[in-house]
Amino acid sequence: MIGSPDVVAFTKEDDFGDSFTDPYSLPEEFTVPLFAHAASANPWTKTSYAKFAKDFILVSEFSEQVGPQPLLTIPNDPKVCGTFDLNYFSLRIMSVDYQASFVGHPPGSNYPKLNFVEDSKVVLGDSKEGAFAYVHHLTLYDLEARGFVRPFCMAYISADERKIMHQFQELSSEFSKASEFLKSGNRKAFANELEKKLRDLEYTRSVLHKEAELQKKNNGCYSTQAIDKANELANMEKSIYEHRDLLRQITSYPSRKKKDGDFVQHETEKPAETSVIDDSLNSNHSEVADKTVETECESRKSSYTPQLIKAKSAKCFDKRLKTMEELCNASFFHQTLEQLNTIEKSYRGDLCLIYTSQIDRALLSKQRITSFLFEAECDSEFGGTSKNFSVSSNNPTVPILNFSGEPQSLDSYTTCIDVDHIKPGVESMEGRPDSSTSDITQETSEAADTETKGSFSSDKSIEAFGGVSPSSLQTNYFDGLERKSKVSIASPSENESSSLAVPQRTSDGNLVPVDPTCCIGQDGFVFEEPLLELAQECYGDTVVNREPLSLLQGDPALQMDYILEESALAESPNMGLTFSELNTEEVAKITIEDVSDSTSFMSTSTSSDRAVSPFTYGNAATLKQKKKAGHSALRFIRQYPFAQQAISCLLSGRTLVILGVDEGTVRKLVNALFIFIPNLGKYGETVQPWLSSPFQLTDLQRWKLIGLQRAASPAGSSILHSLNRYSRYISILDCDSKTLRCPPYKGTLVSHLADHRTQIKRGSTYFLHVQGMLTQLTAKAFLYTFCHHIHLPMDINHQGLVTSRRTNFLLQLGYTVEESKIVQYLSELIKRHYIQGSSKGANQSFCFNYTTSYLYKI
């Protein structure tokens, strides 16, 4: 069993004093841990032995009748799990911690005691199965169950161990939400059930009472029947009392929850008190405790007819246990499933990509002022994650312990790392240092040892990096696990299954930094010297299997992969070749479908889109759209020599009308171009993909990209009339005759953005490129908007002064007249957004220029 003392701090505020920080380096929270790769290593080589194709979530139960059994998987597709033995894995995950939620008659108490245990969160690895899991244990109350509890667990199972370890906090908080749904639904259901049972019991008691009276009357007070009845009655009384107590406990939960964090200890003391509180008091208490439950019960009371309860309840194996859905309220259950689905979706793909997207979100959250231009607002569900980032970013941290203070040569550094690699494994074989073990941890590891040789709780690996401040936890966590994983992989026969337990118990479901005083990190180096040889030995083995971490630009391996991925999707003939050349057997096994379908390990294609198109977070539909958009934009650029002019129109806020007979062609062009629209809007409000009626002036204000039908009908001529009339405010791309009528554009900005000779082949890559360029442009616009001296002081009678200052500034930035218009347009949008907030309710004015348009032909 793993208890809270085991959560030996990953870290401690560094003991090394002030550390050197490189002023040019990225803030700690935004760095991606580098992949200390050997030259030959392909970062995407899969080292997993997993029998399943991609990550999934398993919900299982320790049934009192049949033992551990899997209940459901998310996604609910047998293909996902493949040949993976769910039953076996359920047994594994349930064996870790189900007893933590023991409920029953605590010693010294006469009455059953509901233990409001917090969920336990552990990481478990099974190298034989190639599966690693974040396991979230929880207990639900069931009146018919033994000890009134049903232990459940939800597990996120992945072949990528680092993913689990690295995303532990995020997973934990997401799963806690799911668990909270289940538990609150369950509390309600349980309270209802208790209410019913109490009514039954009371009814039975009154019946028994009558019978007892009858017996007394008929047979006298001391007849055996009468005594039996009296006993039965007494039992019934006791039972009622117990149930009332249970009801009180369950209904008082919300008020308890509000209490501070020491409520776990509180819990242990309470039974003594509660047992002496008398009946009436309890019921009073329950009345006030939870209004919602109460009212619900009230309504049920009226409709429920009590039943007589038989003296002896059915045997435990005869009765059907309630399903999970019955245990919780149905709506809560579906909410949980929804949450689990969300988790599954958001953790799909490779760790690098998840990490990158997290960084991306964190960076985006710092871009409040300008993010509306080209980035969509983040989905709220990710708010929690990015919060984590911002929290950790508050503390300046030491990136890597060994650099932090100790004067160490490079040699000693590498040595130290090497030692770290092996240390946890060695440790677990040797037994743990006393200082680091709490009794509970000991239990678990002992239990695990019965079946595996090398079992260690994850804190041990982190321990090796002791002395790192909590804020750098993620990175170091990552490092530590990477190293450790190598150990287990290096000797798979020895560590057939290694259980990595990372217990994190908190009072309110959130993860809290662990008490640094528990930290024994400084002891971490004790074992270094003697283990040196061993470490070096191991090093040779581990290198090959090292997993990729690098997102370094110019990393050849990474680029290779991009090419690979491109060719794979473009169905190029040499695809098979590249595959087999670049990848190990495991990878080669993967079908092309798998590659494109975001598997957990070879998922660059899909997930890279996810990572780079920030405004599609949580929105699958737009994600696909974006992907396509990049592709069509690329085609548009190659196809139309005047693409630059068209794009510069969009960027400078001049409405572009795409005129054509064929709806498909027009829509395709609209799809190609909408990624260039600043302030596209969350739902793409500024685009009208297909319009077959004449547009109004106000439409020009609203829509920046319009697909317009060319028709010979009278309606068509009035459409053309409106085009004619508003020609000065719009640019017209005629896709039938392939002409563009718009103001000229001279400059390099858009030509970089839309170079028809571009080497970029894939839509998503191109989209990335566009996003990068636009971000750069946005930064310039931000600078231009908020540069104090350009705009101030302002004299209404000498407008020219400010105008010339502005023009000069833009010239200094290196922008031509046309490019200045783009920056100025973006700047106007930023100003409005800043002044008015994101609300679009206000009647916006519409800016334009008086410029001559030219006709461009293909």
Add this chain to the structure above:
Amino acid sequence: MLRWILGGREAQGTVEKSAALFIGEEQPKNCFTEMQVLKGHFDIVRFLVQIDDLRFASAGDDGLVLIWNVETGECLFVLRGHTQQITAMTSYTFIRGGTAHTALITASSDRTLSLWDPDSGNRVQNISDLQSSVKCLLVLAHLDVWLSGGNELCVWNRDLELRCKMVHHSDAGISAMVELPKNFIAAAMDKEIVIFKLNLSGSDIAVMAMRHLADHQDTIRSLIHINDRLFASGSHIGELIIWDSVDWTIQAYEHILWEEPARDSQSEFKLNHQKQIERSIQHMSSDGEYIVAAVGSGLYVYNVLMKSVVAYRRTAHDSNILHTMLQRDSLMSCSEDGSVRMWELQDLPLPAEPASSGFFGMFGTFGRSSKQTGPPAKKIPEVPGLRSLELIGDLIGHSGAVQMFLSFKEKGLVTCSTDQLLIVWKDGELQSQLRSLAVFQKLEENQGL
């Protein structure tokens, strides 16, 4: 006509034929680079009245009166009460309790007159028992009364109490009124101008007709005040008469014929004959020295001091001009063709420039336009300081006739139209600078980003 959308240069010619003037898209002197469309009316918007520096009222055929903020484009109040179209609207500023109040007076076809408080949006007073609908309103600030003209002439005080009433028996009512010195009023009634005198004896006011000036041959379409000594009237057939305000004698008489010079008839710009018929003086405006008359679809600028024509352009718009405004050397006009055009009075380079220039580009060059819009040819050499009216910009936005516009100087220009919209045109550069100012103010309030 639609070829230009796709076509190259050759297509421009088509446009040239359909439009009298085409300035093109390059308009460096046009500062209105920002527009804001104001929606709120459900029918033709005909009247705009300025309330103060920030607010204006609009009214039209839907009977609604809307009060707007010109800076934000926000509709402050919707004044409901009239059941039929609004026929006249004016603002009325008076001093009460030491502070200036502005009220809004509206008249409608439903034969009601209403007095509104634009600060609260309340209808302060309403008169509904009129015998005829009011066609024009005139405020006499120094007497603290105002007049309504229709088939009857009524004098009201600020609380909408009838002070005096005079009924006419002619078919046509009063269509326009101007104030003359010494409590005289000139009112246009069909072909006549009637001079009324307001007699004030104590608190009583009496109105009496003093003289009928019947010098116009046709219905008077516009009547304006030029300065303290002069006023002007224009008729349906292009007669422009400048009157002395005191003794009501004719100071000048111009009959604008817009005749097609014979030599132009075989040029490639054949203008339709019905254009000649359109020479009604729809609107006039004056800055005290010049008056500009909207004659059909042309503009005619006249110097009242010199009693000479300054500039003219026979086809300034594609269709009848409805409203004009004169400011120094620049001029603005709006027309049934849905556009507002801005003109500049420019000195002629040298007289007698031959009209033979073969260039027919996008812009109307002087040579051509003078030829094209020339009045009777004999006039050209006679008039010394003749200047030209050059188009410097146009505002296109409305899809129907632009009924009227109202200038708020640097804050912008408001136009109202048959298409039920109002558009506020603003100087984009100035607005941008003001927004920057607002950004930095907010930055200061928030103490950083």
